[in-house]
Amino acid sequence: MSFNISSVILHYNSINSLRKVIEAVKNQTYNVGQIIVVDNGSPGFKLDEFPDVELLELTRNEGVGKGHNTGWKYALDKYNPDFIWSLEHDCIPFDNCLEELVKHYKRDEFACYCAVEKNDYQFDKYKHFIFNSTGFAEIVDKTKLDNYKGGLSFNGLLLPTWIIEKVGFLNEEFFIGREDIDFYKRIYKMGGYSLRITSALTHHDMHKDKKVLKFGNRVFLFPxxxxxxxxxxxxxxxxxxxxxxxxxxxxxxxxxxxxxxxxxxxxxxxxxxxxxxxxxxxxxxxxxxxxxxxx
Incomplete structure (x- = not known):
């Protein structure tokens, strides 16, 4: 089955990484209908080398929630896609990432589908919280799982657009941080969940220059x-x-x-x-x- 998918990429002041993300989206084994970049007021930002990529420019940094909402609303109004594929400028999807996400979609499920960040927090060692009846509680080694229910991330989130209609858009009042948790909790409280697909991988550069120190379940990044x-x-x-x-x-x-x-x-x-x-x-x-x- 073929779906119309709008890829919305949020960017701020990281053009070199953004180029890699755009190229990765273009090279997906499952075709993306549209690529939309939302720039959150980056100084001197230009994207001339990608004329087929639609660019929405905010005049200043409006935060994560407003940035994503701007792209999602634009895609819904102009293209009426079946899915929004949400990415950010420092998260590069593997070539088959979208195909693996779509493969697990079930029309009768109240679910969104999230890629796994391959190197964030040292993927092969770090233990993550997974979903249970109370939300986030049980800790498991995610390298030993095929897929698991858990929180979502905007780095590789395949979101059926009907969920936005049911749950609403992101809470822009957070500005930066916790928008994802708030959005997921609303989905969860309405009876839905997020399924992390461990075969759908992204390469997340966010912490590539940081060292990780762990005490029990707590993680500290340096610097x-x-x-x-x-x-x-x-x-x-x-x-x-x-x-x-x-x-x-x-x-x-x-x-x-x-x-x-x-x-x-x-x-x-x-x-x-x-x-x-x-x-x-x-x-x-x-x-x-x-x-x-x-x-």
């Missing part, structure tokens, strides 16, 4: 994420915990633990601690969206 991301990842994690019903006491323990880890494990300690405090206070007050950060 640490930017100060910019420190704030959003912390604020959105606290906000999401509150939204899921975490008590004030448990949230405060989470906050204190984060401060201790920052003090022990991170560089630029004072700046990061100040940002974590701001993140915690903003989450409690419900202040979301883009923030003015004095770094």
């Amino acid at each position: 640490a994420q930017s100060l910019f991301r420190e704030y959003y990842s912390s604020r959105n994690a606290y906000y999401h915990a509150l939204k899921e019903g975490t008590s004030g006491f448990k949230l405060k323990l989470k906050f204190i633990r984060g401060l201790l880890i920052t003090f022990i494990m991170r560089n630029q300690k004072i700046k990061r601690i100040k940002l974590r405090i701001k993140a915690y206070n903003d989450a409690l007050s419900g202040r979301m969206g883009a923030a003015e950060l004095k770094l």
Whole structure:
């Protein structure tokens, strides 16, 4: 069966990697109907070498949610595709990635289909959370699985468009971080799930220059994420915990633990601690969206 699939690639300030992603999409063993790049306000960005790729340019960085939503809405309005194939500029799909995703699609399932990131967090060693009746709980070695139910990622997500109609678009108020968890939870609460297809692989460059340190189930990357991301990842994690019903006491323990880890494990300690405090206070007050950060 043949499907109309719109590939939507979100980009920010990483043109060399984006070129590799576009070429990989063009070389898929399953044909993509349209390739749409959404640029999130990259300075001096041009994409002249790909005249057949449609480019949507935002005037500034509007965040992950707004960026993806812009591309998804454009594809739905112009092409009415059966699927959105979501990618980002640092995640290069293997040539048969899309074919493997489509192969597992079942029309009567409330499911989306997600590729597995081959090298993110040292794929062959790291253990991931998988889906059970409560969401994310049980830990398994994903190298020993054929496929598994679990959280989704926008790096290789094959999303039936009827799911967007049912669940809605991404929550843009997160700005950067946790949009994927929020979107997945909405799917899950409506009776759906995400199926990660272990034969559909992408090469994820996000952490190629970082070292990984693991303590139990926690993973630490060195060097640490930017100060910019420190704030959003912390604020959105606290906000999401509150939204899921975490008590004030448990949230405060989470906050204190984060401060201790920052003090022990991170560089630029004072700046990061100040940002974590701001993140915690903003989450409690419900202040979301883009923030003015004095770094």
